[in-house]
Amino acid sequence: MKQLIKNRNLSEVLLILWAGGAALLSYSLVYALRKPYTAASFEGLEFFGSDYKVAVTTIQILGYVIAKFFGIKIISELKKENRFRFFVGSAVLAEAALVGFGLLDTHWNVIAMFVNGLSLGCMWGVIFSFIEGRKVTDILASLLGVSMVFSSGVAKSFGLFAMNEMHISQFWMPAVIGGFALPLLVLMGYMLKRLPQPTAEDIALRNERVTLDSKGRKVLFLKYAPILTLLFIGNFMLLVLRDIKEDFLVYILDMSNQSSWMFARIDTIVTLIILGIFALFIFFRSNIRALLWLMTLVIAGCLTMTYVSYHYDTLDLSPVMWLFIESLSLYIAYLTFQTVFFDRFIACFRIKGNVGFFIAMIDFIGYLGTVTLLSTKELLNIEVEWFALFNHIACGVGALCTVLFTVAGILIYRKYNATLEAKKADEMCVNAQYSM
Template sequence: MRKAQWPQALYSALVVFCLYTCLFSFRKAFNVAAFDGYTLWGLDYKIILVITQVFGYMASKFYGIRFIAELGRMGRGRLILLLTGIAWFSWLVFALLPAPYNFWCLLFNGFPLGMLWGIVFSYIEGRRMTDLISAALAVSFIFGSGVSKSVALYTMNSWSVSEYWMPFVTGAVFFLPLLLFIYLVEKIPAPTEDDIAHRTVRLPMPVDARRNLLREYGPGLFLLVIIYMLVTILREVRDSFMADMWREAGESFDSSVFAQTETIISLVMLIVIASMVTVRNNFRAFSITHLIMFAGFVLSLAITVAYKQGLVDTWWWMLSIGLGLYMVYIPFNSILFERFIAAFGIAGNVGFLIYLADAFGYLGSVGVLLSKTVFRLELSWLNFYTTLVMITGAIGVVATLISLVYFKRKSR
């Protein structure tokens, strides 16, 4: 690996990390608020908000299966700015309209934001250093979520911003840095000939190419979609109701706790995923990634059993459960499909595969949130989540092992 690649890779990693951290503030900040006092159709107002945004995000992922797969390379910076601007404007309308009848604004927040990962990833895929760069991009999910919540809570506690204006104000804090990093991401050079030789050329995927890929690797991709659906459900519930679970646990917490736990997880995952750049063989890296995911499910199960028995406190459980689920979630958004395409010599792009997985992942999230709400399960979010971890974690362990065996046989 050439030393000259490192400065460019580190520059790219820093830029996409900062860019996506800014983008996350337009999506996740509102989750820190309780939004008490309102119901709609007999349902809790905050649950309506979460489901509406996730539904918009899910619809975006289904649309993105085609849109991102066929995405060109021109005008991406302007597209990022346009989509973020629509999402930010939706928070302004949300603040101006009376609750609870402003819930629909989150549909127009979630849909444009759901396109952004695929656009940003298209700047960095297909490189020998993609593992390192994508690690930085992927952990920005974790770091950005924690920082946006801490900033949001700070605006309410220190600036006396209401719950309804808080999402728009939080977006305003990150808007100027967002403009800077959109400019900088446009300066990332295209993959070199050496990159293409090692990771295959990355091309838009028309419908025939997508069908051929699914026909050839359908069973294995089906298993990966199931795994991603499970971990997306866990992540979405944790991310949306983390503050509520802290309150239900009866332990004190302040605005810094979200940044603390998510920063630690971000650093650990950055080291784990970035270290994969040292694994030159693409199929070996693909297999190791499966083992990382398997370990993540095992960690989630073990720490939840310990928490239910009172052996660890909420802070350690929240940290460990987050690390476990991100050991599964982050590889999907960084190296898993990147190495899959390179290992099997597929002329396509990562965007199609991750949007395929994302679409069904968020469909599962909507289904779980609706199930708890519509069927009025008499469980607190804390008890509901621990039960969810035990069920999905056990399924995830088995599905990950079967997926690894399938692709090993396919590689022969």
């Protein structure tokens, strides 16, 4: 018996190393195809009267938003035998678009960045579909999620290194970095494809994951509409804030006296902290308990973000310490919903569906908000002091999300109790029929 338990624990450790490592590296490499351009300032350039950097960012995100919209259907209905082909095709198209960004002049290469965003919009959902619905999904999803934090800083740092040390132009730098990343990304996709399917124990603990057609998606949303509406609104605000931080951090902070690798160092520390916190949830066998603690964690992150942003002047924080606290608070809240929350939500309420539907929905809504914000700024020709803007938005987002997520947590607890009581009532009816 002891040997059997030992073998099972060993197999779980090997699965975590295999699946978690492949998931982490996969999305890190996706960032290498999507985000290095954010390290460039494109100073003095315009795109039909608009700031060129804002135009590139807005148009890339627009492609991403469109992909997220169609991803609600694509990821929900994507069969496991088609995942790898979709994965490879998306990666190849993204690199081709970056080559186009380097080849074309500034009046046309923005279109290439739209294609880049369009090709990568569904990658998160595809990667998550390989690892969801398992006993160890909390750890696997944590590794996938923190890759987003780590990779953001690393992509910027590689971009700065390529331009400053290798003297690659700011237009060709994304394609060069993407060229190194592409073959490794395909290899990681193949490793995910070769993962064993969820076991009977996985299905018992986390529920079987199935595809969702349009009718199934509608029924699912209506059943949990009050909870999901609050979560979607909150995530909309968190994602807009995260995008402003990622895409315009070189404007928010003065990098003239900082190392090219400062972003990577800060994000690495944030990554390790969040990974450690999320990994602890593997010890929560109770799904409802895990959900309530996750909501508590999110609310704590939002409150911290509000406090630091509102009291920045009196706290007298250094720019590096400010960036660390804001990044940690923001990503704890944001990544909770991008990783472990909806996997536990499905398991808790025994939902017939998959995580991809929920994540595609919150991403579509959030990125739509980012495009709207950036487009409004350019159309109204608003001059922005990025640091002050970020602090104001972070303060408001943290406060509003605290309220939204507190109410959502209460509704989740009440919904669970109502479901439990209904189940007990059904069991009593069945027992009464048998006793007759």
